[in-house]
Structures are given as C-alpha cells and as structure tokens.
Amino acid sequence: MLTRIITGVVGIALAAFVIQTGGTLFAAFALVLSLLAWFEYVRAFAHLGHNLTFVLGLVFLVLLWGCAWLGSAEETMAVTTAGVLLMLLVSVLLHGRVTFQAASLSVAGVLYFGLPFAHMVLLRAADGPVLSTPIGPFEFGCAMIWVMFIGTWASDTFAYFVGSAIGSHKLCPSISPNKTIEGFGGSLVGTTAAVAALGWFFGFPVPEMAGLGLALSIFATLGDLVESVAKRETGIKDSGNIIPGHGGVWDRFDSVLFTAPIVYYFAILVLANQ
Template sequence: MLTRIITGVVGIALAAFIIQTGGALFSAFALVLSLVAWLEYVRAFAHKGIRGAFVLGALGLVLLWGCAWLGNAEETMAVTTGIVLLILLESVLLHGRFSFEDAAVSVAGVLYFGYPFAHMVLLRFAGEGQTLMTPLGAFDFGCAMIWVMFIGTWASDTFAYFVGSAIGSHKLCPTISPNKTVEGFLGSLVGTTASVAGLGVFFGLPVLEMAGLGLALSVLATLGDLVESVAKRYTGIKDSGNIIPGHGGVWDRFDSVLFTAPAVYYFAVLVLMND
C-alpha cells in the first residue's frame, strides 16, 4: 500500500507538471503512453496465442498522434484507412503465421488506443488563445479541460472504491469485475457529478452542463474499466504490466481515460466552445 501511495503522489506531481506545461511535452507523453499501452495489449493477447501486428500498430499510433498534433481530420481518416487495410493485408502476406484473428485483434487495439490518446492531444490544444480565470490564476482552456477529464476520471474511481468498500454488498458485474458493487457505482455517480460541477465553479464554466458531464464521466469511466477487465479475463492476466509500481501497467491506469478523453473533447467543442 505504501508503494502504491508513494507512486500515486509522484505520478500526480508529474502529471500536473506535464499538463501545465502542455505543448510538445504533453503531446510526447501522450504518444509514449499510447505505445506502452499497445505493447501491453500485444503481450496480453500473446497469452492466448494471438499475435499482434506490433510494428504496424505502433506506426499507426504514431501517425494518428501526428494527425492530432496537426489537427487534420482528413489525414486522420487516411491514416486509419491505410493502417487497417495494411494490417488486414498482413494476414494474406503472412498467411499461416499471422491469422485473420490476429489482424482483427490488432486493428481493434490500434483504434482502441490510438483514437483516445489522439483525442487527449486534441483536448489539450482545444480553444487555443482562450483562457479561464480561476482563484489560482489563468488557465488555458485546453489545460483546464484536461484537468476536468483527469479529475473526473479519478473521482469516479475513488468514490466507487471507497463507497463500495464501506457499504457495497450488491455486485455490479460479478462475472467481469467481482469487486465492483452497485453501491460503489452509485457513489461514483454522485461523487463525480459533484466533483465536476465543483470544477465548473472553479473554472467559471456553466455548472449545470458540467454536472451533466460529471454524470457521463462516471458511467464512461466505469465502462472503460470493465472493458479492460473483460480483456484481462479473456487473456488470463491480472495486470497489463508492472511499469507503475503498485499500480500495474499503463493500460491498467488509463483504461477509464480511454473512454473519458473523447467524451470531454466533444463536450468542450460542442457545448462549451459553442456558447
């Protein structure tokens, strides 16, 4: 537990520095996270005898990240089409060594990690030139929304854990994640909604809309966690890796963010930036 706490504190401090710095540092960090998560994914499915297209997948992740950096939707579509077709073509060129199942799992992984981490980069650069005044000073709009995304996701996990540990008795998805409870999920709904609404007050954003975002983030964070749980049960692994002492792998730590990052981006673009 001590290792987990120390790692968590160091991780939050590092995340705060990277988020506040933004720019190339934040984007590069997002790319590294996506590549490490992809490696963990490929290793996980190797336990089932499924061979991931590691090199092509990594290339796809780099190109999707580059498209997010440039902010060009047409290039994103071109990259997605090209990488999907190339991975599928690999099942033809390497027939007997690389099956269609290998290709399908690889395509799923590239899209699963590539798009959410690309959305994280897009979110950090959203509303360039727009600042939000807070009691702690001015925040770039994109920086503020990254904090909303991370704090909302962390709040969902934290409230679910503590409420579930204290009063949880009804299993939410016992065949997928035995430790999750209905009570913990309800605690997450209330706690995350209140937390994100509080961030709305802090950043001077519309509180009612932010509360709605908090409610959505609670649901999405839970679903993101359950998706990884399904994958881990299928592949027979406990943790995706051990790169983060006491916390497992990057996939373990960012499974919920994979679902919440795109949601916050589109909320920012469609709701906040249209006001």
C-alpha cells in the first residue's frame, strides 16, 4: 500500500507538471504512453498465441499521433485508412505467421490506443479563451485536460469508496466481480458533482458541466470494463508492472481511453459555442 501511495503522489506531481507545461512535452508523453500501452496489449494477447503486428503497430501509432500534433483531419483519415488496410493485408503477405484474427486484433489495439491518445493531444492544444480562476489563469486546453483527468479519477474514486462501504449488488460479476451497483451509483453522483464544481471553478456553464460529469462516469466505467474483458480473455491480472503498485499503462489509462474523446467533443461542440 505504501508503494502504491508514493507512486500515486509522484505520478500526480509529474502529471500536473506535464499538463501545465503542455506543448511538445505533453504531446511527447501522450505518444510514449500510447506506445507502452500497445506493447502491453501485444504481450497480453501473446498469452493466447496471437502474433500481433507489433512493429507496424508502432509505426501506425506514431503516424496517428503526428496527425493529431501536426496534421489535419484529412491526414488522420488517410493514415487510419491506410493503416487498417495494411495491417489486415499482413495476414496475406505473412500467411502462416500472422493469422487474420491476429491482424484484426492488431487493428483493434492500435485504434483503441492511438485515437484516444490523439484526442488528448488535440484537447490540450484546443483553442479557447484564457480562463480566470481563483488560483490564476488557465489555458482553455489545459483546463479541459484537468476536467478529463479529475472527472475520470473522481469516477474511479467514488465507485471504489461507495462500493467498499455499502456495495452488495454486483454490477457485472462475470467481468469485474468487485464492481457493484451501489459503487456505480456513487460514481454517477460524485462525478457529476465534481465536474459541476470544476465548471464553477473554470467559469464554464455548470448545468452543461454536470451533464458532462454524468457522461464521464458512465464512459469511465465502460472503459474499465472493456479492459477487464480483455484481461479475462488473455488470462492476465495486470497489463504490466511499469508503475509500481498500480500495474501497467493500460491499467491506469483504461478509463481515460473512453473519456478523452468525450471531453474533446464536448469542448469543441458545446463550450466553443457558449
């Protein structure tokens, strides 16, 4: 437990520095995290004997990241289309070594990690007014990244503590035995309140932010369950051990993979029109 706490404190401090700095540093961290998560994913499915297209996946992830950091929507579409078709074509070019199932799992994994982390890069760089807060000014993109992370962390935290305290009805026992309906209810209420409070803090419309909080709670839970399904199928307990006491990158960012796109489109479609 001590290791978990120390790692958590160091991780939060590092995350705060990277988020506040933004720019190339934030984009570089997003790329590294996506590559590490891809490595864990490939290793997990290797337990089932699947030979995923590891190197091609790395290239695809870098290109998706580059489109988010330096490119455009058209370039992103081109890279995505070319990458998907090429990774599936590997099952023909390397027939007997890479099965169609392995190629399909490769496509799913690269899109699963590449697109959400690309959305994080886009979100941090999002244009908007400088926001005046009680502790000083925040760039719009920086504020939205904090909304994404705090909202996701709030969902996990409220679900854990409420579930531990009063949870008795299993939410998805065949997928994640520890999740309870009561914990999910606590997540819904707590995350909605937390994101609404962030709305007040940053000067965003509170009712809309409360709605975002509700959505983040739902999608953070779904993101966690998706990884739980994958881990059950591959027979692993944790995706890795790169983060002492917390497992791997995939373990720590499974919920964020689902919440990052939600916050990005909320920012550009809802807040940008206020």
